Amino acid sequence: MILRPYGIVIEGELELGLELVLADGAIKEIRPHTGIPEAYVISPAFVNAHSHLEYRGLQGFSERMDYWPWIRALTLAKQGQSREQVRADAMLAAMENRATGVALIADHSDRPVAGEALARAGLKGIIFQELITFREQADPAEKVREVEVKAEINRAAFSGPVRLSPHSPYTVDEGSLRLFVESAGFSIHVAETPLERAFFVGGEGPIAELYRSHGFEVTARGLSPVGYLNSLGLARPEAQFVHCCDVDESDLETLARGQVRIAHCPRSNRNLGCPIAPVRRFLSNGITVGLGLDSPASSGPIDMFAEMAAALQSSMDLGEPLEPVQIWQMSTGMGADSLGWGEWGIAVGSRAPLIKIHAGGCQSTGDLIDCGRP
Numbered sequence: 057m058i059l060r061p062y063g064i065v066i067e068g069e070l071e072l073g074l075e076l077v078l079a080d081g082a083i084k085e086i087r088p089h090t091g092i093p094e095a096y097v098i099s100p101a102f103v104n105a106h107s108h109l110e111y112r113g114l115q116g117f118s119e120r121m122d123y124w125p126w127i128r129a130l131t132l133a134k135q136g137q138s139r140e141q142v143r144a145d146a147m148l149a150a151m152e153n154r155a156t157g158v159a160l161i162a163d164h165s166d167r168p169v170a171g172e173a174l175a176r177a178g179l180k181g182i183i184f185q186e187l188i189t190f191r192e193q194a195d196p197a198e199k200v201r202e203v204e205v206k207a208e209i210n211r212a213a214f215s216g217p218v219r220l221s222p223h224s225p226y227t228v229d230e231g232s233l234r235l236f237v238e239s240a241g242f243s244i245h246v247a248e249t250p251l252e253r254a255f256f257v258g259g260e261g262p263i264a265e266l267y268r269s270h271g272f273e274v275t276a277r278g279l280s281p282v283g284y285l286n287s288l289g290l291a292r293p294e295a296q297f298v299h300c301c302d303v304d305e306s307d308l309e310t311l312a313r314g315q316v317r318i319a320h321c322p323r324s325n326r327n328l329g330c331p332i333a334p335v336r337r338f339l340s341n342g343i344t345v346g347l348g349l350d351s352p353a354s355s356g357p358i359d360m361f362a363e364m365a366a367a368l369q370s371s372m373d374l375g376e377p378l379e380p381v382q383i384w385q386m387s388t389g390m391g392a393d394s395l396g397w398g399e400w401g402i403a404v405g406s407r408a409p410l411i412k413i414h415a416g417g418c419q420s421t422g423d424l425i426d427c428g429r430p
Contacts, residue, residue, distance in 0.1 A: 057077070057078045057079070058075060058076070058077055058078075058090075058091075059075060059076040059078065059098055059410075060075040060089060060090075060091055060092070060093050060094055061074075061075070061076075061093060061094060061096050061097050061098045061412070062093040062094065062095065062096070062097065062416075063097045063098075063418065064076065064086070064097065064098045064099070064402060065097065065098070065099035065100070065384060065388075065402070065421065065424070066086075066401070066402050066403075067381075067385065067389065067401060068380075068381035068382065068383075068384040068385035068388070068389075068421060069381050069421060070097065070418060070419070070420055070421045070423070070424060072419070073088055073089055073093075074086055074087065074088060074089070075087060075088070075089050075090065075091075075093070076098060076402070081407050082405055082406065082407045083402065083403065083404055083405065083406045083407075084404065085404065086402070086403075086404060095414065095416040096412045096413060096414045096415070096416075097412070097413040097415060097418060097424060098402070098410055098411070098412060098413075099157075099384075099388065099402075099410070099411055099413060099424075100388040100389060100400055100401050100402055100408050100409070100410060100411075101157055101158065101159030101160070101388070101408070101409035101410060101411045102156065102157045102158045102159065102160075102360045102387050102388060102391070102411070103158070103159070103160045103161075103346060103347075103387060103388060103389075103391030103392050103394075103395070103397075103400065104153055104158045104160070104161045104162065104347075104348060104349050104360070104391075105162050105296075105319040105320075105346025105347055105348040105386075105391045105394050105395060106162055106164065106243070106296075106298050106319035106321055106346070106348025106349070106350055107149075107153070107161050107162060107163045107164065107348060107349055107350065107351075108163065108164050108165075108166075108350065108351035108352075108353070109145070109146040109149040109150055109153075109161075109163050109165070109169070109170050109173055109174075110142050110145055110146045110149075110165065110166065110167055110169055110170065111130075111145070111149075111351040111352050111353040112145035112146065112148050112149035112152075112352045112358075113137065113141060113142070113144075113145035114130065114133060114351075114352065114353035115352035115353060115356065115357065116352075116353075116356065117129070117130060117133065117353040117354070118324075118327045118328055118353060118354045118356075119327075121328070122328060122329040123248065123249045123251070123328040123329060123330055124249070124251060124262050126328055126354070130353060134166075139167070139169075142167055142169055143169045143172070143173075145169075146169040146170055146172075146173035147172075147173045147176060147177075149173065149352065149358060150170075150173035150174055150176065150177035150179060151177050152357075152358040152430070153177070153179065153349070153358055154177050154178070154179060155358075155430050156358055156359050156360045156361070156430035157360060157411040157413070157430070158179070158349075158360060159179060159180060159409040159411075160179070160180045160181055160391070160392060160395070160397060160400070160409075161174060161179055161180075161181040161182075162181060162182045162184065162243060162296070162319070162346075162348070162395050163181060163182070163183050163184065164184050164186050164221070164223075164243060164245075164298075165183050165184065165185055165186060165206075165210060166186045166188075167206065168185075168205075168206040168207075168209035168210050169210075170183050170210055170214070171183060171209065171210030171211065171212070171213035171214030171218065172210075172213040172214070174214050174216070175213055175214045175215070180216060180409075181214075181216050182216055182217045182218075182219065182241075182395055182397075183207075183210050183214060183216065183217070183218040183219070184219055184220075184221035184242065184243040185203055185204075185206055185207040185210065185218060185219065185220050185221065186203070186221060186222075186223050187199070187200065187203045187220055187221065187222050187223060187228055187232060188223045188227045188228060189227070189228050189229045189232050190226075190227045190228075190229075190270075191270070192229075193229035193232075193272065196229055196231065196232045200220075200232065200235075203220060204220065207219075207220060217241070219239065219240065219241055219242060220235075220236075220239075220242070221236070221242040221243045221244060222236060222242065222244045223244070223245060224244060224245040224246065224248075224252075225244065225246060225252070225256070225281050225284055225285055226252060226255055226256075226263050226281075230288065233285070233288055233290065234288055234289075236290060236295075237288065237289045237290065239294060240294060241294045241295075241296075241396060242294065242295060242296070243295075243296040243297075243298060243319070244285070244290075244295070244296070244297060244298065245298045245299055246281050246282060246285065246297040246298065246299060246300055247280070247281045247282055247297075247299060247300050247301055247302045247303050247307070248298075248299040248301055248302075248325070248328075248330055249301070249302060249328075249330055249331075250302045250331065251263055252281045252302065253280055253281060253302055255274075256277050256279055256280060256281050256283075256284050257276065257277070257278055257279065257280065258276050258278075259274040259275060259276035259277075260276075280303070280304065280306070280307055281302075282297070282300070282303060282307040282310050282311065283306065283307065283310065285297075286310045286314065291310050291311065291313075291314035291316050292314050292315070292316065293314070293315040293316070293317075294396070295314070295316050295317065296316075296317045296318070296319055296346075296394060296395065297311070297316050297317070297318050297319075298318075298319040298321065298348065299319070299320075299321060299325065299330070299333065300318050300320075300333055300338075301325055301330045301331040301332065301333045302330075302331050303333075303334065308334075308337060308338070308341055308343075309341075311338070311341070311343055312341040312342055312343055315343075316343065317343070317344045317345075317346070317393070317394040317395075317396075318333075318338055318343055318344070318345045318346070318394065319345075319346050319347075319348040319394060320333055320335055320338075320345050320346070320347055320348065320367065320386065321347075321348045321349070321350035321354075321355065321363075322347075322363065322366040322367045322369075322370040323349075323350070323354075323355040323356060323362065323363055323366045324350035324351065324354035324355040325370070326366060326370060327354055327355065327356070328354055332370045332371075332373060332374040333370075334374065334376060335367070335370075335371060335376075335378060335386075336371060336376040336377070336378055337376065339378075339382060344390060344393050344394045345386050345390060345394060346386055346387075346390060346391035346392075346393070346394030346395065347360070347363055347364065347367060347383070347386040347387040347391055348363075349363055358430075359429075359430050360387055360430075361425060361428035361429060361430065363387070364380075364383045364384065364387055364425045364428075365425055365426070367383045367386070368380060368383055368422075368425065380420065380421040380422035380424075380425050381421050383421075383425065384421050384424070384425070388400060388401065389401040392408075413428055415427045415428055415429075
């Protein structure tokens with residue numbers, strides 16, 4: 057098969073005047089045009105480095121809410137959802153991911169529905185089965201077993217990896233967090249809001265108030281959330297830290313030294329009033345960053361083009377602008393690297409999934425981000 061687009065995105069850069077020769081599911085040749093090109097662009101398929109498929113039914117839930125009231129309200133709203141409703145929501149979200157060009161997803165799954173959704177949508181991915189032991193922190197063993205049962209349901213439906221993962225450093229007890237020191241890979245929400253720093257450094261703020269309201273002791277650790285996880289041995293190459301909005305220079309050094317991978321979710325962070333993650337500094341420190349659509353309840357409609365545009369705008373708002381090429385890499389090859397997935401790009405011999413983007417007249421990667429739609 058010969059694919060003759062007017063442009064091909066290679067390592068994030070839109071290259072004009074090339075065509076692909078495919079055979080046996082792999083790229084056999086990348087060569088100059090041998091005929092009249094057609095009005096589309098070829099790119100590696102997108103990688104959604106952090107997702108919550110099950111929250112599709114709560115799309116728009118974040119409107120006019122900052123992070124803390126949102127997460128408290130979301131926790132209550134989940135209790136009113138039936139298993140069948142959540143299952144249907146996850147199916148819809150998986151199909152919408154495919155419609156926006158996504159072929160690989162890392163899904164944080166609280167309920168056991170993501171496996172079937174990914175399988176039916178024909179998507180590759182990793183399911184991080186979410187562990188929360190806030191209420192059970194005195195004796196979390198039974199809760200860990202319950203989450204393992206959910207993981208087994210997802211494993212039965214889905215051929216990809218399904219791994220237990222802690223939700224966040226403040227919703228999982230220290231003993232349970234230590235279970236992941238030897239894990240083959242895990243994902244955890246970290247430093248999404250300055251409220252986490254207030255809790256871990258000084259034992260203050262609404263997270264501390266929540267602990268005390270449930271009769272739990274609060275300890276001022278004098279450490280940032282990243283520093284706390286590092287003290288437990290969790291800042292390591294097998295870890296994906298999601299968000300990392302509120303980080304300082306010491307945290308950056310810890311993340312780089314530990315070769316931690318990061319999932320960046322700019323629309324969710326913006327909608328919930330979180331700080332802007334310093335992505336350019338992550339990259340300049342050699343940290344691998346993937347782009348994540350996060351939850352429809354915080355990000356809004358599933359749309360990788362909108363997420364890339366938000367990443368570009370957020371970096372400019374912070375005064376640390378990213379290049380469109382870097383953002384496209386975060387949504388494709390680097391996104392796959394952030395999951396430890398391996399090769400995901402356009403090169404001779406590659407079998408990575410490809411997408412056609414029907415957007416004529418683009419001269420650069422920035423043009424593609426501007427005019428791309430699901």
